[in-house]
Amino acid sequence: MTAANISPISLTSNAGVTAHSLFVCKTCASVWQDGKRIGESGGQKLLQQIQELAQNWDLRDEFPIEEVECMSACNRSCVVAFAGQGKLTYLFGDLPVDGCAEAVLECASKYYNRPDGVLPWSERPEPLKKGILARIPSL
Ligand code: FES
Numbered sequence: 001m002t003a004a005n006i007s008p009i010s011l012t013s014n015a016g017v018t019a020h021s022l023f024v025c026k027t028c029a030s031v032w033q034d035g036k037r038i039g040e041s042g043g044q045k046l047l048q049q050i051q052e053l054a055q056n057w058d059l060r061d062e063f064p065i066e067e068v069e070c071m072s073a074c075n076r077s078c079v080v081a082f083a084g085q086g087k088l089t090y091l092f093g094d095l096p097v098d099g100c101a102e103a104v105l106e107c108a109s110k111y112y113n114r115p116d117g118v119l120p121w122s123e124r125p126e127p128l129k130k131g132i133l134a135r136i137p138s139l
Contacts, residue, residue, distance in 0.1 A: 020063040020084040022108050024050060027070050028077030029097055042097035046078045049101035057105050059112055073133050080104055086138050087117025094131035103127040 029042025047067055054060045073079045076093030078100075083089045090111070095104070103125035110124070111117050117138070121129055 020112060022063055022065045023068050023081040024065060025071050025079040026067045028079050043078050045097050050104055053101045053105055059109060063108055063112055076133055082108055082111045084117055088138055089136040090119060091134035092128050092131050093133045095127055100127040
């Protein structure tokens with residue numbers, strides 16, 4: 001095999017589409033008592049709502065939903081993040097437990113369709129217009 005036959009490492013999936021992740025904190029909006037979490041957290045409820053809705057989402061295979069324990073924005077719950085290869089990473093907080101799952105997926109779709117991931121304020125759904133906690137440059 002010559003060097004010309006070796007494929008470069010690709011940052012894209014096998015479909016030629018950049019890799020994406022929708023992170024949802026499942027610990028946000030927890031109620032704690034004596035060091036133990038009581039009942040289901042707000043983050044778990046939001047995660048379930050997003051997962052349910054995503055069953056009919058056309059990007060469900062390209063933009064996997066990943067649950068995380070914490071993204072260090074606990075006092076701004078609920079918290080989600082969008083990340084994609086070669087794109088800005090966004091961290092959103094202050095999301096209500098109920099009624100924002102559709103907005104999260106709508107905003108994720110916009111993010112997916114932008115080559116640089118830029119999400120202008122005017123184009124974001126209402127629940128994600130405020131509460132941006134971070135906008136991190138791509139690698
Ligand atoms: S508990 Fe959700 S960000 Fe820390």
